[in-house]
Every structure is written in structure tokens, then in C-alpha cells.
Amino acid sequence: MENSLKEEFLRSQFEKEKNNAFSLFDLEKFSLQHLKKAGVEEAELDARLLLQEAFSLDTKDYLLLKREPIARGESMNSGQFYDDLERNVPFSLALYFSFLEKRIARVPLSQILGRQEFFGLSFFVNENVLSPRQDTECIIERILEEEKYRKRQDDPMLCRKEKDVNGEEGRRAGIEEGDNLSVLDLCTGSGCIGLTLAKNLKCKTMLLLDKSGKALEVAKENYRRIFLEQKETIKTVVGDGFEERRKEASVYFLESDLFESLPLFMEEHGISGFDLLVSNPPYIKRDVIETLDAEVSLHEPVLALDGGKDGLDFYRRIAKEGKHFLLPGARVYVEIGYDQGARVKDIFQKEGFFYVEVFQDYEGRDRGVRGTFL
Known part of the structure; x- marks a missing residue:
């Protein structure tokens, strides 16, 4: 399953002819269908929290930036689009899809993030x-x-x-x-x-x-x-x-x-x-x-x-x-x-x-x- 969701997302964006750009909102929409199909109850919240974690954004910045393009290239061919993406946001995108695949497999959100809030304190969990x-x-x-x-x-x-x-x-x-x-x-x-x-x-x-x-x-x-x-x-x-x-x-x-x-x-x-x-x-x-x-x-x-x-x-x-x-x-x-x-x-x-x-x-x-x- 490695990279399969990531590649599926990239193909879907190229097919839309979006001038080689996509946003966090596009990632969120793509993720929701897979999370809901897997039976994740709070799919919207989980997708947002995983995106924030992968892209190192707090809630305020995520909401401000979610519709802004985070990858852009000059060529419209899929290879060039993928190359541009890998050059601009390789780590965050790969990290997000690794998170997403775990959540689809119903690994608890807290285990993916490695922490859980309790009585105002943050606890490490695994x-x-x-x-x-x-x-x-x-x-x-x-x-x-x-x-x-x-x-x-x-x-x-x-x-x-x-x-x-x-x-x-x-x-x-x-x-x-x-x-x-x-x-x-x-x-x-x-x-x-x-x-x-x-x-x-x-x-x-x-x-x-x-x-x-x-x-x-x-x-x-x-x-x-x-x-x-x-x-x-x-x-x-x-x-x-x-x-x-x-x-x-x-x-x-x-x-x-x-x-x-x-x-x-x-x-x-x-x-x-x-x-x-x-x-x-x-x-x-x-x-x-x-x-x-x-x-x-x-x-x-x-x-x-x-x-x-x-x-x-x-x-x-x-x-x-x-x-x-x-x-x-x-x-x-x-x-x-x-x-x-x-x-x-x-x-x-x-x-x-x-x-x-x-x-x-x-x-x-x-x-x-x-x-x-x-």
C-alpha cells in the first residue's frame, strides 16, 4: 500500500488540470472519502489534525492557508508535476500519507500523533x-x-x-x-x-x-x-x-x-x-x-x-x-x-x-x- 494513496491523489490532481497546484483543502477532500469508507467516525477532524501535524501548522494557520496552493510547476505533464511536488514539499506530503494510511487501518489518532491531551497535560502514548x-x-x-x-x-x-x-x-x-x-x-x-x-x-x-x-x-x-x-x-x-x-x-x-x-x-x-x-x-x-x-x-x-x-x-x-x-x-x-x-x-x-x-x-x-x- 506504500505510496498508493499518494500516487492516487497526485493523479487525481493532474487530471483536473489545475496548473500543477493543489492545496491542503484538496488533500482534505481526498482524504475524507477514504476515512469515511474505513469507518472513521470523526473523519473531518482527524484529517485536519493529521494535516496540521504533517505540515507543522496550528489551527489558525491551517484555516488561513488551507485553500492556498502548496505546489506549482510550469509543465502540465504528470512527470513534471510530480517532480515539482517532490522538490517543494516532499517530506510533509510523504509524512501525511503515511499518517493517513495508518488512520485508514484504524490505528488510533493518538498513537499516530504520539500524544493525547488529558486534564490540561500532554501525554506521550504508543x-x-x-x-x-x-x-x-x-x-x-x-x-x-x-x-x-x-x-x-x-x-x-x-x-x-x-x-x-x-x-x-x-x-x-x-x-x-x-x-x-x-x-x-x-x-x-x-x-x-x-x-x-x-x-x-x-x-x-x-x-x-x-x-x-x-x-x-x-x-x-x-x-x-x-x-x-x-x-x-x-x-x-x-x-x-x-x-x-x-x-x-x-x-x-x-x-x-x-x-x-x-x-x-x-x-x-x-x-x-x-x-x-x-x-x-x-x-x-x-x-x-x-x-x-x-x-x-x-x-x-x-x-x-x-x-x-x-x-x-x-x-x-x-x-x-x-x-x-x-x-x-x-x-x-x-x-x-x-x-x-x-x-x-x-x-x-x-x-x-x-x-x-x-x-x-x-x-x-x-x-x-x-x-x-x-
């Missing part, structure tokens, strides 16, 4: 991780909202009360607003949840954990990109862990099948427990994966999708095993499928979590479950 989704941003917002208002002592959802030595109720030390938190991000993938929290909360410890070493390499790269300018020192830890230190916060990366390697890692690094556990685990039913959109079923890692026969395997393990690594008063937040709220809530309640609640995303669909470990 075929080894799920692309961050806007739906997941509601998990971040819920956590930030609760941490902001943790001083409200009358709300048991937001703070835990204990009796002091005189029998008076008081809030547990270490959870005041602004305190440094210890956070565990399970199944971190690109690191979008954990690193976004590290950017928006005062964290003493942030541990990004994933079973896939390739996924952790993506998360490490995102840490470097997002925090590079703020880092003061960098330190690598010998062994399975990887640490980089930014001011008072320590960010760790650990390859582990959920909690398997966690006890030894915590002992080696003096981590007594976590105030927050957050996860977007695999939650798709195994026999449903092949029915998903081609972008997901063909191009995103099955390891990050497969939640077992009923899609709930990881929630059972997180609820049962995770509580052994939480500090008193710790909060757990997990992303869920739109139809899993009641069942995931029941799993956490049966494992002894309190104030378990299902919450919704921006479209009003069940998207997360939170609970408190007392």
Missing part, C-alpha cells in the same frame, strides 16, 4: 498503553474535590474521626488539606492518572505500578516530559524500582502483577502505607474485546483491557488485597464500566470498605467507585 480518555478526568476531579474540602469535619465521606485520649472526637493526623500524600496508582499505563495527581496535589510519595514493563517505560517518559523543568535531582534505585526525586516528592515506578512485588518494595523504601489508591484497571469482559471498535480491539494492548470473564477480576483483587497496603482513613478510587457500578460497589462493601459510592462522568454515566478504608 501501542503499549491505552490512550488517556476524557471520561477518566472525572476520577481526577473527584479526588481533587474531596482533598480540597477534607477540613469539613461534619462530612464522614471526606474525613475520618477518631477519639483522642480524652474521648473527644478529632480528625486523624496526616490528612489535613495540603498535607503531603502517599499515592498508589495501580495499572498506571501511560501514568496519566498518577502524574496528573502529582501535578495537582502535594504528594510525598507517588508510586506508579504496572504489570507491563513497556507501559512503565511510557510512564517514565511522561514523567520526564511533564516534570523535567521542575526537577531538582534525579536518582535511580537499583532493583525493580525506578525513582526520580522532585523537591520533597518521590515518584517511583514498579513493575508488578498488582500487589505481588509491593511488600518488598515498600519495605526497601520505607513506605508504611498509602493515603490514596487509584486505578483504571482492565474491566472489559474477555469475550467482548473483539467486538470493540477497531481502534481498541486491534491496536490497544489486550493486557490493559481484559478484566476476566465478567470484567470484575481486578476489582476483587484490589478490594481484597489492596486494604493491606492502606493507611487508616485511606481513600480508594477506581474507574469502572458504565454498567458495573452496583457490582463493584458491592465488592468493596463486602471487603469492609466504608462510604462506598458510585459516581458519574460528564455524560451522566457511572464511571467510578470510591470507598474509605477505616
Whole structure:
């Protein structure tokens, strides 16, 4: 298929006798028919974004220049037209058609561009991780909202009360607003949840954990990109862990099948427990994966999708095993499928979590479950 779309486009332009000139608008029109035929839902947007990327244009410049000719020659023969084109815009045009062919094959746009926006940050992504989704941003917002208002002592959802030595109720030390938190991000993938929290909360410890070493390499790269300018020192830890230190916060990366390697890692690094556990685990039913959109079923890692026969395997393990690594008063937040709220809530309640609640995303669909470990 190499160069076939490119050559088809060039022939079509020459046949129109356009004085050897074409525009970005011509490229866009040509692309739309192929993208729509391939079943790409947002064909117009995707074509524009790929053109902007290939020709290094922002949206404003693209809209201003899209109807301007970007190749012109004196001769009307196809060979001369092709030669002129190759001399003027060879790299950008070849790059665009390589992008277009991938998108027609339903490679996700984010993988082609190598990035995805999430909560105001740009994350590097590739075929080894799920692309961050806007739906997941509601998990971040819920956590930030609760941490902001943790001083409200009358709300048991937001703070835990204990009796002091005189029998008076008081809030547990270490959870005041602004305190440094210890956070565990399970199944971190690109690191979008954990690193976004590290950017928006005062964290003493942030541990990004994933079973896939390739996924952790993506998360490490995102840490470097997002925090590079703020880092003061960098330190690598010998062994399975990887640490980089930014001011008072320590960010760790650990390859582990959920909690398997966690006890030894915590002992080696003096981590007594976590105030927050957050996860977007695999939650798709195994026999449903092949029915998903081609972008997901063909191009995103099955390891990050497969939640077992009923899609709930990881929630059972997180609820049962995770509580052994939480500090008193710790909060757990997990992303869920739109139809899993009641069942995931029941799993956490049966494992002894309190104030378990299902919450919704921006479209009003069940998207997360939170609970408190007392």
C-alpha cells in the first residue's frame, strides 16, 4: 500500500488540470472519502489534525492557508508535476500519507500523533498503553474535590474521626488539606492518572505500578516530559524500582502483577502505607474485546483491557488485597464500566470498605467507585 494513496491523489490532481497546484483543502477532500469508507467516525477532524501535524501548522494557520496552493510547476505533464511536488514539499506530503494510511487501518489518532491531551497535560502514548480518555478526568476531579474540602469535619465521606485520649472526637493526623500524600496508582499505563495527581496535589510519595514493563517505560517518559523543568535531582534505585526525586516528592515506578512485588518494595523504601489508591484497571469482559471498535480491539494492548470473564477480576483483587497496603482513613478510587457500578460497589462493601459510592462522568454515566478504608 506504500505510496498508493499518494500516487492516487497526485493523479487525481493532474487530471483536473489545475496548473500543477493543489492545496491542503484538496488533500482534505481526498482524504475524507477514504476515512469515511474505513469507518472513521470523526473523519473531518482527524484529517485536519493529521494535516496540521504533517505540515507543522496550528489551527489558525491551517484555516488561513488551507485553500492556498502548496505546489506549482510550469509543465502540465504528470512527470513534471510530480517532480515539482517532490522538490517543494516532499517530506510533509510523504509524512501525511503515511499518517493517513495508518488512520485508514484504524490505528488510533493518538498513537499516530504520539500524544493525547488529558486534564490540561500532554501525554506521550504508543501501542503499549491505552490512550488517556476524557471520561477518566472525572476520577481526577473527584479526588481533587474531596482533598480540597477534607477540613469539613461534619462530612464522614471526606474525613475520618477518631477519639483522642480524652474521648473527644478529632480528625486523624496526616490528612489535613495540603498535607503531603502517599499515592498508589495501580495499572498506571501511560501514568496519566498518577502524574496528573502529582501535578495537582502535594504528594510525598507517588508510586506508579504496572504489570507491563513497556507501559512503565511510557510512564517514565511522561514523567520526564511533564516534570523535567521542575526537577531538582534525579536518582535511580537499583532493583525493580525506578525513582526520580522532585523537591520533597518521590515518584517511583514498579513493575508488578498488582500487589505481588509491593511488600518488598515498600519495605526497601520505607513506605508504611498509602493515603490514596487509584486505578483504571482492565474491566472489559474477555469475550467482548473483539467486538470493540477497531481502534481498541486491534491496536490497544489486550493486557490493559481484559478484566476476566465478567470484567470484575481486578476489582476483587484490589478490594481484597489492596486494604493491606492502606493507611487508616485511606481513600480508594477506581474507574469502572458504565454498567458495573452496583457490582463493584458491592465488592468493596463486602471487603469492609466504608462510604462506598458510585459516581458519574460528564455524560451522566457511572464511571467510578470510591470507598474509605477505616
